[in-house]
Amino acid sequence: MPVVSRFFGILIAMYYNDHEPPHFHAHYGDQKAILSIGDLRVLRGRLSPRALGLVVEWATRHREELLENWERARRGEPLKPIPPLE
Numbered sequence: 001m002p003v004v005s006r007f008f009g010i011l012i013a014m015y016y017n018d019h020e021p022p023h024f025h026a027h028y029g030d031q032k033a034i035l036s037i038g039d040l041r042v043l044r045g046r047l048s049p050r051a052l053g054l055v056v057e058w059a060t061r062h063r064e065e066l067l068e069n070w071e072r073a074r075r076g077e078p079l080k081p082i083p084p085l086e
Contacts, residue, residue, distance in 0.1 A: 001025070004069055005062075007084035008054055014066075014073050022070040026055045035059065037066045058085040 004024070005012040011027040022037040026047060033045035033052070040056050047055065059066060065082045072079055 002073075002079045004066075004079050005058070005082040005084050007058065007086075010051060010055060012055070012058070012082070014069055014079060016073045016076060018073065022067060024059070024066055024070075026051070037063060037070060054085060061085075 001013045001015060003011050003013045009028060013025045013027065015025070021043075023034050023043055024037060026033050026035060028047055028051040031045070031047045031051060033047045033055075034043045035041065035055065036043055037059070040059050042052070062082050065080065069079045069082070
């Protein structure tokens with residue numbers, strides 16, 4: 001699970017050769033969710049409202065980097081770190 005960002009105890013990861021649609025994984029303690037990059041909706045799992053709000057705020061700011069990493073993962077290339085939410 002390549003982690004591309006960490007902030008406030010939240011890990012953001014992407015997997016190589018993962019299924020469509022383009023998405024990322026968010027982990028916060030024992031909570032996990034998969035969010036679509038395109039519309040930032042939760043595809044599977046659940047995060048607390050506070051954690052989900054932070055993840056959506058971060059992803060809104062970094063959507064282009066997320067899509068770039070999605071394409072890199074599909075090509076089997078190393079993923080680039082994405083700055084955390086501050």
